[in-house]
Amino acid sequence: MKSLKRIFAIFWRQVLLLKGNPFRPLNLFYFSALELFLWGVLTLYLDRVSGSGFHFVSLVLGAVIMSSFMSRVVFGVSASFLEDVWTRNFINLFSSPLSLHEYILGFVAVSIVESSLSVGFMALLAWMLIAYNIFSFGLMLIPFAAILFIFGLAVGIVATAVVLRFGPSAEMVVWSIPPLLAPFSAVFYPLSALPSVVLTGSFETKELIIGFVLALCYCAIAYFLLHRSYQSVLRRGLFARFATE
Numbered sequence: 001m002k003s004l005k006r007i008f009a010i011f012w013r014q015v016l017l018l019k020g021n022p023f024r025p026l027n028l029f030y031f032s033a034l035e036l037f038l039w040g041v042l043t044l045y046l047d048r049v050s051g052s053g054f055h056f057v058s059l060v061l062g063a064v065i066m067s068s069f070m071s072r073v074v075f076g077v078s079a080s081f082l083e084d085v086w087t088r089n090f091i092n093l094f095s096s097p098l099s100l101h102e103y104i105l106g107f108v109a110v111s112i113v114e115s116s117l118s119v120g121f122m123a124l125l126a127w128m129l130i131a132y133n134i135f136s137f138g139l140m141l142i143p144f145a146a147i148l149f150i151f152g153l154a155v156g157i158v159a160t161a162v163v164l165r166f167g168p169s170a171e172m173v174v175w176s177i178p179p180l181l182a183p184f185s186a187v188f189y190p191l192s193a194l195p196s197v198v199l200t201g202s203f204e205t206k207e208l209i210i211g212f213v214l215a216l217c218y219c220a221i222a223y224f225l226l227h228r229s230y231q232s233v234l235r236r237g238l239f240a241r242f243a244t245e
Contacts, residue, residue, distance in 0.1 A: 006098050010106025011113075014080055028114060032068050032122050039064045040130045061132050066148060067185065069119040071178040073152030076111025077104070078159040078174040085168050100230050104160075104223065108153060115149065143208055150215035155181070157222035165229040 018024045043056040050056070084090055093103065119134075126132040135141065159174045 002097075003099075003102055006102045007105045007109065010098075010103055011109040014083070014106075014110045017083065028118060029121050032072075032118050033125060035064060035068060036061070036122050036125055037129070040126065040132075044130065057130060057132055058136070061126055061130065062134060062137065065119060065122045065126065065134055066144065067182070068122060069115050069145065070148040070152040072115040072118040073111045073149050074156040074159070074178050075174070076114045077107045077153060077156030078163075080107045080110050081160045081163065082171055082174060085163065085171065094234075100227060101223075104157065104226070107156075107160075111149075111153065111156070115152075119145075143212065147208070147211050147215045150212070150219050154215065154218035154222040157219070157226050161222065161226035161229040164226065164233055 018028075039060055040057070043060045046056040084093065123134040126134065137144070155177055159177055162173045163170045
């Protein structure tokens, strides 16, 4: 019970930060809306001029929404962690009974809320402006979203581990990982457009299951790396640098 209270405290702190600054909620929706608008207008234009009968809106906008969803999951963990880096709050937090897994689970809760709000907003905006329905994917949307969520958590935890291990100067890792993954994710083009070196082949249900298992493995490995970084920083007394750098 006490553990749940500490997890909720980490989550509620982020909620209060959103409530205390009107620009934070704006940031949550602004980039999502801008990305959707730009790609939405482009895909509508391509639909009109291509004349091939190919529906660019369904292909691109669904990928844009799900890609934005994963990025929001990543930032829900890593950017929330950076709040404590910027405010130099680590010594206060970890001098309390708060454990590392409670700290991370609080950020997981933040990711769930922020990513759900962001993808819900983008889905509503796409339906209102472009008449695009993300739910046209049917039940397959659930496993796709689950894999992206778990993988996003893994990426966010790895980014957190890197900043924790190497200090505040490594925070650029948090912002650079999602764009770095984008070229290999085939978000804005089919897999067949990728070079043969990175081409993964056609889609099968078996691959979906493998993807889910791999996402879980990545998440476990990411937490292991974070725990090792935390133990190293704790053992070497490096928490103080988060109060000075």
